[in-house]
Amino acid sequence: MPDDYGCLPNEAYTDPAYFEQERRTVLSSTWQFAGRASAVPDPGDMLPTSVAATPVFLVRQRSGEIAAFYNVCPHRGAKVLPKPCKSAKTIICPYHTWSYNLDGTLRRRPHFDGADNHDVARDDDGVERPSLWRVRAEVFMDWVFLNLDGNAEPLSTQLQPLVDKLEGYDFANCVYGGELTFDVRTNWKLAHENFLDILHKIGIHPELQKSSPIQTNVRYEWLSDDLAISHHTVEEPFEGRGEGLPGLPGFPESMRRLGLSAHIYPNANLQLWDGQLTLFSCTPLAPDHTIETFSVYFAEEAMGEQHRAHRDAVFEMWRHLNEQDIEPLIWMQEARNIPVFNGGSFSPYWDEMIAKYVEKLKTDTRGFISSMTQAAGSERS
Template identity: 30%
Template sequence: MDTASTTPVTYIPTASGKNVIVEGPLTEATLGTSIVPAYAYTDEEAFAHEQQTIFRSGWSWAGYAHWIPNVGDVRPVTIAGSPLLLVRSTEDEIKVFHNSCRHRGMVLTEEPIEVTQRIQCAYHCWSYNLDGSLAAAPYFTRERRGNPSPEAKERLHLLPVAAATWAGMIFVNLSDDPRPFLESAGPLVERWSYIDFDRLHLGAEREFDLAVNWKLCVENFLDFYHLPFVHPQVGPVAASLDVDDVVIEPSLIVGGSYPRGAVGKAKKSEDQLPYLGDVPDDKKESQDIFCLFPNALVFLEADWFQVIALDPRSATHTVEHMAVFVDKDADDPRFAESISSLVEVLFHVNEQDIPFLYKLQAGRRSVGSDHTSLVEHWDQITAMFQTIVASRAGYGTGSEAARVDD
């Protein structure tokens, strides 16, 4: 279950004094000791365990609001092994239900559909309104008009799932006693309160089907150290290294901020896009990068917003759903070239990471991966993410024997 941490966060200035790093779990004494064991990146039993202890225990990204733009749009997804339905029930509301007919438990659809009023099960033609209530169950009493009683209908509602929509994303919570979404994500919502996420317009979206463990995707996203070596086109080394560790909530939201990133790095488009709301002057130059645990990787600049959302399919299979958003005023022909340039750069950066993700995945089959050495000056944020994983999943901190799959 998502729980807020009471541990105070301490920051330490870098040697230059320009930036700060968090005082995290790494010291010289931790060199050669892995926080998450290597088998957790390759073993299917470990993956199944994480699905229950991580993805079923709190809020997780489940989809994008733009996947179901119109009333009656229905999209099936799977979270923590559970088939779910994302439903646009009204113009302003998205509901999520378990994708299971209340009669025999058959999934109602395996493909995105658009319905006018009802979602129907093909097996016995039970149908449900968009609010999940049972609309009809033909021949329920063996009579042509033998519908269930009002009391029975009330008990045969599609089973709802705790859901929230924020920043164009749909989140679900499958735990038995879900805490409100804002109690989990509230500190990040407050940090970005100057952004008007109701103005988001989809610039572009791509899917990356990767033969890697989901945790490596997060760790790479939070690895600021690799930017000047893997992504030299982002600008001079000094700009790439000008980054502060930022811990918003130690057990849920970790990442970093480039205080001058929007001006210090190379430009992604020639023309200034409209800002995403009433952006204060001190935020017009910065870039924020966070993992909203466990599977939403978010990147915010004043005039664009990027999400890489992770859909773990197995221990060695993850689908990344990457979307780039701009302000709705940028939906204008005069900004088309700038948006095209922006998304081309962002997608290319993600593509550059893929060969390294595959090599990181291959390395997890070596016993050496139980003795990796995250360094305190660069990897505290990655270590904090791994610590959250280890705490949720119950992994040890290096004392476990390596389990290398054949």
């Protein structure tokens, strides 16, 4: 690999202008994990969340569909949904109590034309009224993904190569078991790159190296432009890695002793072992601020009381591994303020995946890196 292949300048991890460019380009043009479908099970259930540092919310429709909207009222820009809501009949902005139907259309504007003179929408009144702005949403398994610019290929198309690789495995057989969240003062790309970094388990995760030695790791294989997969062999299973839990129903027999990792471009990942499935997402909030979410799933049989200790061990395992990672993530974020560091010196074997990932980010931020580099060069000269 060329010396600068896969390297981003420090500013790509620290500069607010670069972060804004990411929000407008790569984070808006791709599918972003927004939450679980099971978190809004009934009509009128609503969940505020954030994608690409943009407030949005999910609403279960009466039809069963999940709709998503920008979390902003077209009246004065207040947040429409400050907190989760169950079984609502309407969506009511708390600032001036404008109300909307669950599909986002305006229903009522109290005192809009003067005190006690309310504007009530009727189908036949011919009045144009603002609606909530809808965001494109698709659901895969239990996961709701949003595409802000509305132009991404269907989510099912992006994930089909993974389904094919898993021999048609039916993810619907998994049951939600709980989640962990971590508030990390690092750039979202560093958090995601850390997931793609196989080599760091030797120094940071010795228990993983013992259970699944790096010698058993297979480098990431790109199945499409937006999906890559890797695996390792679990030579010494231990509690927390599915040990003692019923296997996922229908999981391919050829894969039951493997740990599989799937990268869903640009900031979501799957981890599969025989007894558990975890979706890991990195939600960017600021150049140096990321929320990591681990949503964990088991076989329905594993949800009984007799398996509680084994399920708890899975969450303890994820908590421990992520706590091991947090300090290195902070180290790497701090290093982006050291002028002599220029983005890294990659292993052509282990770091090839990260390098290709970063090169794709360079393309998808529409040349912003080149313009930054040229500007920096002009300033130095």
